[in-house]
Amino acid sequence: MTQALTIFRALADSTRLRILALLRSMELSVGELAQVLGQSQPRVSRHVRILCDAGLAERRKEGSWVFVALGAEIRVKPILAALDSWDEADHWTIADEARLAAVRADRASAAAEWFEANAAQWDAIRSLHVADSEVEAAMARALGDAAIGSLIDIGTGTGRMLELFAPQARHALGIDRSSEMLRLARAKLSERGLGNAELRQADLYALPLPDGGADAAILHHVLHFAQQPGAAVAEAARVLSPGGRLLIADFAPHDREELRSRDAHTRLGFSDEQMLGWFAAHGLGPVQVETLEGGELTVKLWLGRKVGESRKEAKAA
Template sequence: MTDEQTLSVDDTLAALRAVGEATRLRLVALLAESELTVKDATAILGQSQPRISRHLKLLAEADLIKRYPEGSWVYYRLADGPEGELVRGLVARISKDDPVLAADQERFQAIRKAKAEEAAAYFAARALTWDRERSLHVSEDDVEAAMRKALGETPFQTFLDLGTGTGRLLELFSDQYVSALGIDASHDMLAVARANLAKAGLVNAQVRHGDVYALNVPPRSFDVVAIHQVLHFLDDPARALSEAARALRPGGRLIVIDFAPHELEFLRENHAHRRLGFAQDQMERWLEALDLDLEQVTDLVPGDDSETNLTVTLWLARDRRVVTDLPAPNSSREVA
């Protein structure tokens, strides 16, 4: 273990002092499972916003948690370094039957469920016009062309589209895969997708109701997994990426398309976005933690005549469990 992976005695004592208080211990127990906003933590712990903010500030000063501003919101999550590992170890040793933490967990799950239902209601209300709405933010033709270029022309056996929506990607790549599956949480979306697949005469693709956080698919069973404009609707994008990685075959590829960081609050207020885009270093950390090698990053910058300044970013990563005679991938970053 290197020095970068360990803590000094003083740092260890500082970390233990920071977490050695009931409210802060409850906070890190929640953050060990998922990132939270101050609003979330206030609702779960039943304490005032100033009090919660003060405790989060003390935890951040001890390097136990990190804060990530997104527009008018700030997300908090456990640190990635040895401080974060120390806290995770402490939380893992707390009894799951503790009544205080169990009650926190119940309230946390209720908040998570409410947010999921809010997003599902949004999708249900907009299922018929979803493709048109999505094109308002960036040219979908350009995005699709970039996806085709990133994956190349080589055929592959199996394709999984998470958050398939209207099934557009199942149509887009129908000339390359042998079989495909689209998963979505909205029954209204799936009805549209099924109609679109039937209209296109695609018999080797199907759609299924499912949860991107808990995929009901065999592990290591897909050559390509796509997550197109889905992560910004999720409270826990890293968890969805983990499920996607679990579904990849050795050497399989994950293609993620989403917004670069922006400050368009109306997308959160009016369109159920939970995240205002994703930074490059954040995505790299998530993919690295899943043993995925980032092969390509492409930024699709809108033209001067665009109504918004949204940039769409494409990340292409490969499962590093590959045969030894394959050449190592070359990382690149493109701006289109």
């Protein structure tokens, strides 16, 4: 009864109902909510705090920004179902949807400007190896087209892996340390309408998932930036459920020393022996190793599976 009272008190305000409706469409910063609602940030922050205290919303800090998302499904789903049953579209709903479209447009514009400013850097690296489309096609073959369950993309960057593989997943989580990258990813995922994909600012050495919390994990061109790549593999293995898969795409060993200073590469590629050694050390059995040549840098794919009975196998037994 206490929980129900807290929830109904939180919803006894038109602004908070509007916020809940907006969060169904997309995760929004407090500033973006203020923009859509036409209210001050302090006032919106107070409303958000009340919703969070009731478990109907969650706040996540990314750099100097605070993003707000819907709370746990078990708490929010019955409320949303009740709101849907009344199906009342008033002038506030129509106005909020129009201003939300403007927020989406602002995000897309900011992303386009960033890519334009950094295009030369990205193109310089891409020109050294096989086309991204070939790498992505090989990754898709490795993962197959079956449903994935829970997916985590570690070092998601601009969200390309989520864009490709989130449609196969029940739930997809992208993590990155860079708040700027996450803003770009958020704009892309919003444009694609990927409602099952979530973004969080987090470190690849401390993933925001419990042991066994993911069915698949991806490290796409991330490990060569890592100071401790073996520790990153260990952390990815930790969050995999028994039978879960880890797919890594990165470079084979090379001697392009200038990439250290120019593009902040910490490691100049990885050998099969090194990668499979990390797999073995952290309970991952090798499933597939693929070499993609076609440039000065060779791209490698390593697919490993967490040793143990999968969830599906356990259920069948």
